[in-house]
Amino acid sequence: NSARINWLTFGSNYNQVVTNAADTPVSDGHGFVTEYAGPSSVVGTNGVYSTQWDSTKFQNIAPELVVSELQIQNLVQCFGTCTYSHPMVKPLLEEFLPRPAGITEDQFYSNLALYKSQIDMTAWNAAGFSQKFDERIVQPGLHAVEILGKNPYLTRLFTTISPSEMTLDPEFRHRADLPNVALTSPSDPTTQANQRILCDGRSLFTLPDGQQILLNGNTLYSGATWPDFSDTPWAATIEDIPATGDPVVLVDNRKRIQSDVDASNARNGWPGDEGACACSVPTSRPMSPLVPLALGAVGLWWGRRRARGLV
Numbered sequence: 001n002s003a004r005i006n007w008l009t010f011g012s013n014y015n016q017v018v019t020n021a022a023d024t025p026v027s028d029g030h031g032f033v034t035e036y037a038g039p040s041s042v043v044g045t046n047g048v049y050s051t052q053w054d055s056t057k058f059q060n061i062a063p064e065l066v067v068s069e070l071q072i073q074n075l076v077q078c079f080g081t082c083t084y085s086h087p088m089v090k091p092l093l094e095e096f097l098p099r100p101a102g103i104t105e106d107q108f109y110s111n112l113a114l115y116k117s118q119i120d121m122t123a124w125n126a127a128g129f130s131q132k133f134d135e136r137i138v139q140p141g142l143h144a145v146e147i148l149g150k151n152p153y154l155t156r157l158f159t160t161i162s163p164s165e166m167t168l169d170p171e172f173r174h175r176a177d178l179p180n181v182a183l184t185s186p187s188d189p190t191t192q193a194n195q196r197i198l199c200d201g202r203s204l205f206t207l208p209d210g211q212q213i214l215l216n217g218n219t220l221y222s223g224a225t226w227p228d229f230s231d232t233p234w235a236a237t238i239e240d241i242p243a244t245g246d247p248v249v250l251v252d253n254r255k256r257i258q259s260d261v262d263a264s265n266a267r268n269g270w271p272g273d274e275g276a277c278a279c280s281v282p283t284s285r286p287m288s289p290l291v292p293l294a295l296g297a298v299g300l301w302w303g304r305r306r307a308r309g310l311v
Contacts (some may be wrong), residue, residue, distance in 0.1 A: 001236045004195040006226045007193040008215065015018040018210060019160040021235040026251050029165030033056060034159040037181040040154035049141030049219050051072065057133035060272045062110040063124045075137075079109035096129045155169060173243050198274040211261055227264040232257055 004017050022031040036042070042282040061069060070089060071075040077083045082105070085092045100118040106116055116188070123188035148154075153237045184191045196204045203215040203224050238251040 001229075001232060001253065002209055003211060003213060003227075003229050003232060003236055003257060003261050004234055007195075007205055007207065007213075007227045008224070017234060018158060022159050022161070022233040023165075024233065024238065024251070027235065029161055029236070029239050030168055030170070032159045032170070034155065034181050035158050036154065036183050037178070038154065038183065040148050040151055043148055043154065045145050045148070049138075049145045050167040053133075053138050053141065054129045055138055058133055059127055060128040061129075062118050062127055063121075063126075064116045066093070066097060066110055067109050068130070074252055076109075078106070080110060081106045082109050086137055092129065092132055092136065094122055095132070098123055137188040175241065176241075178241070188229065200274055202268070202270075202274075204270065211258070212265070212270070213261060214265050214268040227268075228261055229264065273310060 001017070001021065004013075005011050005015050018033055021033070022026070022032070022072075023029055030181070050073070053075070054073065057069050057073070058066065067076055067078060067082075067133070071078065075084065075086050075089050093109060097109075099105050100106055100115065100120070103115060103118070114120070182188050182191050190208050192208060194206045194247055198204055202217075205213045205215070211228060215224040217234070223229065230237040233253040233256060235251065236254050236257055237249055239249055241247045
């Protein structure tokens with residue numbers, strides 16, 4: 001239900017909306033939202049793999065030179081504080097070069113030469129570091145690039161699940177006849193919400209599914225808030241998609257949701273008179289796009305979808 005997403009705060013509650021929708025009766029924690037379905041070329045390989053990553057450089061390296069080599073390979077940047085461009089680099093350093101007591105992580109890794117005498121040589125193993133670097137960083141990156149190259153179609157699904165809800169194994173099947181789900185794009189109005197400031201200062205949002213929602217309050221700058229839809233269903237539809245044939249709609253809350261949105265708008269006086277605008281040029285005010293939010297097709301493609309492509 002896209003009305004439950006707080007578009008005013010750029011979808012800050014998106015994960016919670018998906019969680020609650022997945023927990024809706026009938027879905028019972030087994031639902032997925034399809035956030036994208038289309039060409040896999042949208043995935044860039046920057047950060048996934050780089051030809052600069054070379055495990056052989058660490059086979060005989062002195063421990064105090066490790067971070068310097070990682071910087072050469074563009075995996076670490078240390079300027080007082082250290083940032084890591086791959087999630088496995090920091091755990092690797094912590095395993096083979098654990099920081100001494102009393103020294104902060106940034107102090108230690110940004111200047112290993114200064115703390116050379118305090119490096120734990122019982123934990124350090126150049127050959128072992130080189131091997132793990134190859135296993136955890138280089139080879140997975142190569143494999144990911146290979147997968148993207150071999151699979152021209154990509155499906156991205158998202159859900160949250162609790163241990164108590166792990167009572168079924170999800171099944172994913174290839175369905176070449178299912179429609180694409182667009183990637184969020186400023187040029188695609190079906191993937192973003194638009195805000196329009198009315199002549200009287202009130203704020204009107206048009207959601208990707210076409211719903212119009214008027215904010216509570218006079219203007220965005222005087223405490224306007226997203227309406228409270230606390231009694232509105234979290235999931236617009238719940239569908240089961242079989243191996244063949246049309247999707248089976250198990251739950252359809254769209255009329256109820258529209259009724260709640262209409263009631264909220266009515267309380268705020270919408271549709272209604274926008275007030276008078278004094279403009280020197282006779283043109284309508286443009287709708288200003290919000291920062292795009294990767295929503296996939298919330299509500300429209302909700303359910304245990306078995307979509308074609310790579311999952």
